[in-house]
Amino acid sequence: MAPVGMKRPNRPLLNVTLDLSQVLEDQAYVGFTSSTGTLIQGHKILAWSFSNSNSSLSEALITTGLPSFELPETPIHKTIGFIAGLTVGILLFVFTACLFACLLIRRDRRLRREIEEMEDWELEYWPHRLAYQEIDSATNSFSDGNVIGIGGNGKVYIGKLPGGAEVAVKRISHETSEGIRGFLAEISSLGRLKHRNLVGLRGWCKKEKGSLILVYDYMENGSLDRWVFECDETKMLSFEDRIRILKQVASGVFYLHDGWESKVLHRDIKASNVLLDKDMNARLGDFGLARMHDQDKVTGTTRVVGTVGYMAPETVKSGRTSTQTDVFGYGVLILEVICGREFGRVQN
The missing domain is CATH 3.30.200.20 (Phosphorylase Kinase; domain 1)
Known part of the structure; x- marks a missing residue:
């Protein structure tokens, strides 16, 4: 026997001659066995040879470059490679953290600048x-x-x-x-x-x-006036459809006046502000003149808003609006839709 990396000694450590001719048959298998004691042990054979006729066979064994199972003298955490890798990792982490912090600071500054440039109403309606x-x-x-x-x-x-x-x-x-x-x-x-x-x-x-x-x-079928005034007979709404649409507009107006926590005055109910979806259901739109007020209160303003012909006489005279003035505009809409004639337009 010899340590790893050294040649077999000329003088064997153990040498015993046994005559196995009476034991072995023409064919036999040669192997190894080992045992351990109370402690965990490892037994490893890196190279071996066997011959019953050629005693010099062991000289051809490769005994260099074999794996080593001995523990390193220097612990892994003290090696140059481990220290270099750990240093690079720490530097990379610090760089990434600094970059992320810079991006957050820039984002915070940008948001603050945008908020400073905002008008008061933007902050109130920001969620939308x-x-x-x-x-x-x-x-x-x-x-x-x-x-x-x-x-x-x-x-x-x-x-x-x-x-x-x-x-x-x-x-x-x-x-x-x-x-x-x-x-x-x-x-x-x-x-x-x-x-x-x-x-x-x-x-x-x-x-x-x-x-x-x-x-x-998006309302696929556009505004109601396109289906009532000066349209092809093939697109003209039937009387039943006109009544159904007027009922739907009335439902929307009732919700504005009594169905919400505050009273909402549309102040510009007319055919061009009634939109039709893909199923020809009516939806009241264009709330550009709308105002919200507490229930059972009449607005007090001198500014006259609305469309001529749809405004109630008291609105034209004093500028005051109420749920009744919305109903007046809805009444004009009923006359237009039922008769098929737009207010203020002369027809022969």
Whole structure:
């Protein structure tokens, strides 16, 4: 026997001659066996040879480059490789933590700067705000091909959100007091109301001080006036459909007046503000002139708002509005829809 890496000694440590010719048969197997004591031991044979005729066979054994099972003299945590790897890991962790902290600080500063630049009304209605990038992508960067209507305060675009839902996007100019007043009226009233006969307001967006955006549920069949006044006979609504639509508008108006915690006055009920969804169900929209008041109170204002022909006489005279003045406008709508004639337009 010899330690690993050394040649077999010329003089064996143990040498005994045994005659096994009477024991072994023509074929036999040579193997090893070992045993352990009370402690755990390991027995490993790295190289061996056996021959019953060639005693020099052991000289050809490879005894160098064999694996070593001896414990290292230096512990692993004290080796150069371990120390170098641990140092690099700590430096990388510190760098990553510093980078993450810098990003958080920049984000916090940006949010503070945006809040400082916000107007008071933005903080009040912040939960309904949508990302401008989402609206811009939905309308193909407000392409002219997506325009479906033009109002007094801006254009209306059709858009498709990432989930596939179609929406109507109204872009309002912030440069005029009328635009900002209508915008705030919409998000303060319609943004809080939920009824099957009211147009759903999904949210609002503001890119800059000169651009305000409102996002509504898209009404596939447009406004009611397109189906009542000067339309093809094939598209003309039947009398039954007109009555059904008027009942739905009445349900929406009743909810505004008595179905919510505050009284909401629409102040501009007319055919062009009644929208029809894909199933031809009516939804009252355009709350740009709406105002909220406590129940059983009449507004006191000298500013006359509304559409000529739909305003009650007391509104024209004093500017005061109430639930009764909304009902007056609804009555004009009934006459128009039933007769098929628009107010103020002469027909032969």
